[in-house]
Protein backbone atom coordinates (compact mmCIF):
# COMPACT_ATOMS: atom_id res chain seq x y z
CA UNK A 1 0.00 0.00 0.00
CA UNK A 2 1.30 3.40 -0.92
CA UNK A 3 0.37 5.50 2.12
CA UNK A 4 1.58 8.78 0.61
CA UNK A 5 -1.23 11.32 0.67
CA UNK A 6 -3.68 8.83 2.22
CA UNK A 7 -5.76 10.19 5.09
CA UNK A 8 -5.81 7.68 7.94
CA UNK A 9 -8.02 8.04 11.01
CA UNK A 10 -6.38 6.41 14.04
CA UNK A 11 -8.76 5.92 16.95
CA UNK A 12 -6.79 5.63 20.18
CA UNK A 13 -3.93 7.49 18.51
CA UNK A 14 -2.77 8.86 21.88
CA UNK A 15 -2.44 5.34 23.27
CA UNK A 16 0.44 2.86 23.38
CA UNK A 17 -0.22 1.09 20.08
CA UNK A 18 -2.22 3.82 18.34
CA UNK A 19 0.48 6.47 18.70
CA UNK A 20 3.14 4.04 17.48
CA UNK A 21 0.97 3.16 14.48
CA UNK A 22 0.32 6.87 13.81
CA UNK A 23 4.06 7.59 13.79
CA UNK A 24 4.67 4.73 11.34
CA UNK A 25 1.90 5.92 9.02
CA UNK A 26 3.20 9.49 9.07
CA UNK A 27 6.71 8.22 8.32
CA UNK A 28 5.24 6.54 5.22
CA UNK A 29 3.72 9.80 4.01
CA UNK A 30 0.13 9.43 5.25
CA UNK A 31 -1.91 12.23 6.79
CA UNK A 32 -3.20 11.16 10.20
CA UNK A 33 -6.22 12.18 12.21
CA UNK A 34 -5.88 11.06 15.82
CA UNK A 35 -9.28 10.53 17.47
CA UNK A 36 -8.88 10.10 21.21
CA UNK A 37 -10.62 11.02 24.46
CA UNK A 38 -7.40 10.70 26.53
CA UNK A 39 -9.06 8.31 28.97
CA UNK A 40 -5.85 6.25 29.02
CA UNK A 41 -3.87 8.04 26.30
CA UNK A 42 -1.08 10.55 26.83
CA UNK A 43 -0.62 13.93 25.15
CA UNK A 44 3.12 13.23 25.25
CA UNK A 45 2.61 10.29 22.84
CA UNK A 46 0.81 12.32 20.18
CA UNK A 47 2.48 12.46 16.82
CA UNK A 48 3.54 15.94 15.80
CA UNK A 49 4.34 17.76 12.62
CA UNK A 50 2.65 18.43 9.38
CA UNK A 51 -0.09 16.06 8.38
CA UNK A 52 -1.42 15.50 11.92
CA UNK A 53 -4.86 16.50 13.11
CA UNK A 54 -6.21 15.85 16.60
CA UNK A 55 -9.87 15.29 17.35
CA UNK A 56 -10.28 15.17 21.11
CA UNK A 57 -13.60 13.41 21.55
CA UNK A 58 -15.27 10.20 22.67
CA UNK A 59 -16.22 7.48 20.21
CA UNK A 60 -19.54 7.22 22.00
CA UNK A 61 -20.30 10.67 20.58
CA UNK A 62 -21.57 9.57 17.16
CA UNK A 63 -21.77 13.11 15.78
CA UNK A 64 -18.06 13.68 16.55
CA UNK A 65 -16.85 10.49 14.89
CA UNK A 66 -19.16 11.08 11.90
CA UNK A 67 -17.66 14.52 11.45
CA UNK A 68 -14.07 13.29 11.89
CA UNK A 69 -14.60 10.55 9.27
CA UNK A 70 -15.22 12.98 6.41
CA UNK A 71 -12.41 12.82 3.84
CA UNK A 72 -10.78 9.78 5.45
CA UNK A 73 -9.41 6.92 3.28
CA UNK A 74 -8.51 4.29 5.88
CA UNK A 75 -9.23 3.60 9.56
CA UNK A 76 -7.01 2.07 12.23
CA UNK A 77 -9.47 1.39 15.06
CA UNK A 78 -7.18 0.95 18.07
CA UNK A 79 -9.17 2.69 20.80
CA UNK A 80 -10.67 0.45 23.45
CA UNK A 81 -10.93 -0.17 27.11
CA UNK A 82 -7.88 -2.43 27.10
CA UNK A 83 -7.84 -3.41 30.75
CA UNK A 84 -8.79 -7.08 31.02
CA UNK A 85 -8.59 -7.29 34.79
CA UNK A 86 -10.89 -4.38 35.64
CA UNK A 87 -13.74 -5.11 33.26
CA UNK A 88 -15.68 -7.17 35.78
CA UNK A 89 -16.00 -4.07 37.96
CA UNK A 90 -17.67 -2.09 35.18
CA UNK A 91 -19.12 -4.42 32.52
CA UNK A 92 -21.14 -1.60 30.95
CA UNK A 93 -17.95 0.34 30.27
CA UNK A 94 -16.50 -2.63 28.40
CA UNK A 95 -19.63 -3.00 26.27
CA UNK A 96 -19.73 0.75 25.55
CA UNK A 97 -16.04 1.28 24.82
CA UNK A 98 -15.40 -1.89 22.88
CA UNK A 99 -18.68 -2.80 21.17
CA UNK A 100 -20.76 0.38 20.87
CA UNK A 101 -17.71 2.49 20.06
CA UNK A 102 -16.79 0.03 17.29
CA UNK A 103 -20.34 0.19 15.97
CA UNK A 104 -20.10 4.00 15.89
CA UNK A 105 -16.82 3.81 13.97
CA UNK A 106 -18.32 1.41 11.41
CA UNK A 107 -21.46 3.51 10.99
CA UNK A 108 -19.38 6.66 10.52
CA UNK A 109 -17.36 4.81 7.88
CA UNK A 110 -20.53 3.68 6.14
CA UNK A 111 -21.92 7.22 6.09
CA UNK A 112 -18.65 8.62 4.72
CA UNK A 113 -18.07 5.81 2.19
CA UNK A 114 -14.87 4.59 3.92
CA UNK A 115 -14.40 0.83 3.58
CA UNK A 116 -10.96 -0.17 4.88
CA UNK A 117 -10.33 -0.83 8.56
CA UNK A 118 -7.62 -2.36 10.72
CA UNK A 119 -8.88 -3.59 14.10
CA UNK A 120 -7.05 -4.68 17.23
CA UNK A 121 -8.65 -7.78 18.69
CA UNK A 122 -6.95 -10.06 21.19
CA UNK A 123 -5.53 -13.55 21.59
CA UNK A 124 -7.75 -13.73 24.68
CA UNK A 125 -10.68 -14.64 22.39
CA UNK A 126 -9.32 -18.22 22.43
CA UNK A 127 -9.93 -18.39 26.20
CA UNK A 128 -8.40 -21.56 27.62
CA UNK A 129 -7.19 -22.73 24.22
CA UNK A 130 -7.10 -26.46 23.60
CA UNK A 131 -4.68 -26.17 20.66
CA UNK A 132 -1.29 -24.56 21.36
CA UNK A 133 0.18 -22.81 19.40
CA UNK A 134 -3.34 -21.61 18.63
CA UNK A 135 -4.25 -21.00 14.98
CA UNK A 136 -6.92 -18.52 13.85
CA UNK A 137 -9.39 -21.30 13.04
CA UNK A 138 -9.15 -22.91 16.49
CA UNK A 139 -12.57 -23.20 18.13
CA UNK A 140 -13.41 -20.76 20.92
CA UNK A 141 -16.91 -21.72 22.03
CA UNK A 142 -16.62 -20.37 25.58
CA UNK A 143 -15.50 -16.84 26.51
CA UNK A 144 -13.71 -16.48 29.82
CA UNK A 145 -13.53 -12.67 30.05
CA UNK A 146 -15.78 -9.71 29.31
CA UNK A 147 -12.90 -8.08 27.48
CA UNK A 148 -12.54 -10.98 25.04
CA UNK A 149 -16.33 -11.20 24.71
CA UNK A 150 -16.41 -7.55 23.68
CA UNK A 151 -13.67 -8.17 21.10
CA UNK A 152 -15.51 -11.20 19.67
CA UNK A 153 -18.62 -9.02 19.34
CA UNK A 154 -16.61 -6.27 17.65
CA UNK A 155 -15.03 -8.82 15.29
CA UNK A 156 -18.56 -9.96 14.44
CA UNK A 157 -19.60 -6.40 13.62
CA UNK A 158 -16.59 -5.95 11.35
CA UNK A 159 -17.09 -9.19 9.44
CA UNK A 160 -20.82 -8.46 9.06
CA UNK A 161 -19.99 -5.05 7.60
CA UNK A 162 -17.57 -6.77 5.22
CA UNK A 163 -20.33 -9.08 4.00
CA UNK A 164 -23.12 -6.52 4.14
CA UNK A 165 -21.47 -3.35 2.92
CA UNK A 166 -18.33 -4.43 1.05
CA UNK A 167 -15.87 -3.37 3.77
CA UNK A 168 -12.28 -4.71 3.79
CA UNK A 169 -11.31 -5.65 7.32
CA UNK A 170 -7.99 -6.64 8.85
CA UNK A 171 -8.57 -8.16 12.29
CA UNK A 172 -5.51 -8.84 14.45
CA UNK A 173 -5.56 -11.00 17.53
CA UNK A 174 -2.62 -9.73 19.55
CA UNK A 175 -0.75 -11.27 22.43
CA UNK A 176 0.29 -8.69 25.06
CA UNK A 177 2.58 -6.07 23.65
CA UNK A 178 5.69 -4.47 25.15
CA UNK A 179 8.02 -1.59 24.35
CA UNK A 180 8.15 2.23 24.49
CA UNK A 181 4.88 3.96 25.55
CA UNK A 182 3.72 0.84 27.38
CA UNK A 183 1.48 1.98 30.23
CA UNK A 184 -0.59 -1.03 31.31
CA UNK A 185 0.14 -4.71 31.89
CA UNK A 186 2.31 -6.97 33.98
CA UNK A 187 5.64 -5.14 33.56
CA UNK A 188 4.27 -1.80 34.78
CA UNK A 189 2.37 -3.56 37.60
CA UNK A 190 5.53 -5.31 38.85
CA UNK A 191 7.65 -2.20 38.32
CA UNK A 192 5.31 -0.04 40.40
CA UNK A 193 5.15 -2.59 43.21
CA UNK A 194 8.93 -3.04 43.27
CA UNK A 195 9.55 0.70 43.34
CA UNK A 196 7.27 0.94 46.37
CA UNK A 197 8.83 -2.06 48.13
CA UNK A 198 11.87 -3.73 46.53
CA UNK A 199 12.04 -6.40 49.24
CA UNK A 200 8.90 -8.33 48.30
CA UNK A 201 6.56 -8.83 45.36
CA UNK A 202 2.99 -10.09 45.38
CA UNK A 203 2.40 -12.21 42.26
CA UNK A 204 -1.10 -13.03 40.99
CA UNK A 205 -1.42 -16.78 40.36
CA UNK A 206 1.42 -19.27 40.83
CA UNK A 207 4.08 -17.67 38.64
CA UNK A 208 3.90 -20.58 36.21
CA UNK A 209 1.64 -18.92 33.62
CA UNK A 210 3.29 -19.06 30.21
CA UNK A 211 2.71 -16.23 27.79
CA UNK A 212 3.98 -14.96 24.52
CA UNK A 213 4.64 -11.22 24.14
CA UNK A 214 5.55 -8.99 21.23
CA UNK A 215 7.34 -5.67 20.80
CA UNK A 216 5.02 -2.84 19.70
CA UNK A 217 7.24 -1.97 16.72
CA UNK A 218 6.97 -5.58 15.50
CA UNK A 219 3.20 -5.33 15.95
CA UNK A 220 2.92 -2.18 13.86
CA UNK A 221 5.16 -3.60 11.15
CA UNK A 222 2.85 -6.64 11.07
CA UNK A 223 -0.26 -4.45 10.64
CA UNK A 224 1.34 -2.61 7.74
CA UNK A 225 2.66 -5.80 6.13
CA UNK A 226 -0.77 -7.42 6.27
CA UNK A 227 -2.55 -4.40 4.77
CA UNK A 228 0.07 -4.43 2.03
CA UNK A 229 -0.10 -8.11 1.19
CA UNK A 230 -3.43 -9.62 2.35
CA UNK A 231 -6.36 -8.56 0.23
CA UNK A 232 -9.31 -10.74 1.18
CA UNK A 233 -12.43 -8.84 2.23
CA UNK A 234 -11.90 -10.37 5.69
CA UNK A 235 -8.37 -10.96 6.95
CA UNK A 236 -8.00 -12.44 10.44
CA UNK A 237 -4.49 -12.84 11.78
CA UNK A 238 -2.80 -13.82 14.98
CA UNK A 239 0.05 -11.69 16.14
CA UNK A 240 2.68 -12.77 18.63
CA UNK A 241 6.10 -14.28 19.16
CA UNK A 242 6.97 -17.92 18.40
CA UNK A 243 7.75 -18.74 22.04
CA UNK A 244 6.49 -17.90 25.49
CA UNK A 245 8.01 -16.94 28.81
CA UNK A 246 6.97 -18.01 32.29
CA UNK A 247 5.83 -15.25 34.68
CA UNK A 248 8.59 -16.25 37.12
CA UNK A 249 11.24 -15.81 34.41
CA UNK A 250 9.75 -12.46 33.50
CA UNK A 251 9.91 -11.36 37.16
CA UNK A 252 13.54 -12.51 37.47
CA UNK A 253 14.46 -10.37 34.45
CA UNK A 254 12.53 -7.34 35.76
CA UNK A 255 14.13 -7.64 39.21
CA UNK A 256 17.62 -8.04 37.71
CA UNK A 257 17.14 -5.01 35.46
CA UNK A 258 15.90 -2.93 38.40
CA UNK A 259 18.75 -4.23 40.62
CA UNK A 260 16.43 -5.64 43.31
CA UNK A 261 15.96 -9.10 44.91
CA UNK A 262 12.38 -9.34 46.17
CA UNK A 263 10.85 -12.23 48.10
CA UNK A 264 8.00 -13.56 45.95
CA UNK A 265 4.53 -14.04 47.47
CA UNK A 266 2.13 -15.93 45.26
CA UNK A 267 -1.63 -15.32 45.25
CA UNK A 268 -2.11 -18.96 44.25
CA UNK A 269 -4.14 -20.74 41.60
CA UNK A 270 -3.09 -21.38 38.03
CA UNK A 271 -4.13 -17.95 36.72
CA UNK A 272 -3.75 -14.30 37.68
CA UNK A 273 -7.42 -13.26 37.64
CA UNK A 274 -10.82 -14.36 36.39
CA UNK A 275 -10.56 -14.47 32.62
CA UNK A 276 -6.77 -14.74 32.56
CA UNK A 277 -5.51 -17.37 30.11
CA UNK A 278 -2.60 -19.15 31.80
CA UNK A 279 -1.08 -20.28 28.50
CA UNK A 280 -0.98 -18.01 25.45
CA UNK A 281 1.00 -18.91 22.37
CA UNK A 282 -0.52 -18.05 19.01
CA UNK A 283 0.24 -19.70 15.69
CA UNK A 284 1.36 -16.81 13.46
CA UNK A 285 1.92 -18.82 10.27
CA UNK A 286 -0.56 -16.65 8.33
CA UNK A 287 1.38 -13.47 9.00
CA UNK A 288 4.76 -15.11 8.55
CA UNK A 289 3.69 -16.37 5.12
CA UNK A 290 3.31 -12.70 4.16
CA UNK A 291 6.98 -12.17 4.98
CA UNK A 292 6.63 -10.73 8.50
CA UNK A 293 8.78 -11.86 11.43
CA UNK A 294 9.48 -10.34 14.84
CA UNK A 295 12.81 -8.57 15.20
CA UNK A 296 13.03 -8.38 19.02
CA UNK A 297 13.03 -11.16 21.57
CA UNK A 298 10.59 -11.11 24.47
CA UNK A 299 13.47 -10.57 26.88
CA UNK A 300 14.77 -7.55 24.93
CA UNK A 301 11.24 -6.16 24.85
CA UNK A 302 10.84 -6.48 28.64
CA UNK A 303 14.11 -4.65 29.27
CA UNK A 304 13.20 -1.93 26.77
CA UNK A 305 9.80 -1.51 28.45
CA UNK A 306 11.45 -1.06 31.85
CA UNK A 307 13.89 1.43 30.43
CA UNK A 308 10.95 3.43 29.04
CA UNK A 309 9.16 3.34 32.40
CA UNK A 310 12.28 4.43 34.29
CA UNK A 311 12.89 7.33 31.90
CA UNK A 312 9.26 8.52 31.71
CA UNK A 313 8.02 9.85 35.06
CA UNK A 314 4.62 11.01 33.74
CA UNK A 315 3.52 7.38 33.27
CA UNK A 316 4.20 6.78 36.96
CA UNK A 317 2.09 9.80 37.94
CA UNK A 318 -0.96 8.37 36.14
CA UNK A 319 -0.77 4.98 37.94
Ligand SMILES: NC(=O)c1ccc[n+]([C@@H]2O[C@H](COP(=O)([O-])OP(=O)(O)OC[C@H]3O[C@@H](n4cnc5c(N)ncnc54)[C@H](O)[C@@H]3O)[C@@H](O)[C@H]2O)c1
Nearest residue numbers: 012014015016017037038039040041059079080120176177
Ligand atom coordinates in the same frame (compact mmCIF):
# COMPACT_ATOMS: atom_id res chain seq x y z
N1 LIG B 1 -1.49 -3.52 24.74
C1 LIG B 1 -1.71 -4.80 24.54
O1 LIG B 1 -0.96 -5.65 25.02
C2 LIG B 1 -2.90 -5.25 23.73
C3 LIG B 1 -3.07 -6.63 23.50
C4 LIG B 1 -4.17 -7.05 22.75
C5 LIG B 1 -5.03 -6.12 22.20
N2 LIG B 1 -4.84 -4.79 22.45
C6 LIG B 1 -5.77 -3.83 21.86
O2 LIG B 1 -5.03 -2.85 21.14
C7 LIG B 1 -5.69 -1.59 21.19
C8 LIG B 1 -4.78 -0.52 21.72
O3 LIG B 1 -4.39 -0.86 23.05
P1 LIG B 1 -3.30 -0.03 23.83
O4 LIG B 1 -2.49 -0.98 24.58
O5 LIG B 1 -2.64 0.92 22.92
O6 LIG B 1 -4.24 0.73 24.87
P2 LIG B 1 -4.15 2.21 25.39
O7 LIG B 1 -5.05 2.27 26.57
O8 LIG B 1 -2.75 2.66 25.53
O9 LIG B 1 -4.79 3.02 24.18
C9 LIG B 1 -6.16 3.13 23.95
C10 LIG B 1 -6.42 4.57 23.50
O10 LIG B 1 -7.80 4.70 23.18
C11 LIG B 1 -8.31 5.87 23.78
N3 LIG B 1 -9.75 5.63 24.00
C12 LIG B 1 -10.30 4.66 24.76
N4 LIG B 1 -11.64 4.72 24.70
C13 LIG B 1 -11.93 5.75 23.87
C14 LIG B 1 -13.15 6.31 23.41
N5 LIG B 1 -14.35 5.85 23.81
N6 LIG B 1 -13.11 7.36 22.55
C15 LIG B 1 -11.91 7.86 22.15
N7 LIG B 1 -10.72 7.36 22.55
C16 LIG B 1 -10.74 6.32 23.40
C17 LIG B 1 -7.50 6.05 25.06
O11 LIG B 1 -7.48 7.36 25.56
C18 LIG B 1 -6.13 5.60 24.59
O12 LIG B 1 -5.38 6.65 24.04
C19 LIG B 1 -6.94 -1.83 22.05
O13 LIG B 1 -8.02 -2.15 21.18
C20 LIG B 1 -6.59 -3.05 22.86
O14 LIG B 1 -7.75 -3.73 23.27
C21 LIG B 1 -3.80 -4.34 23.20
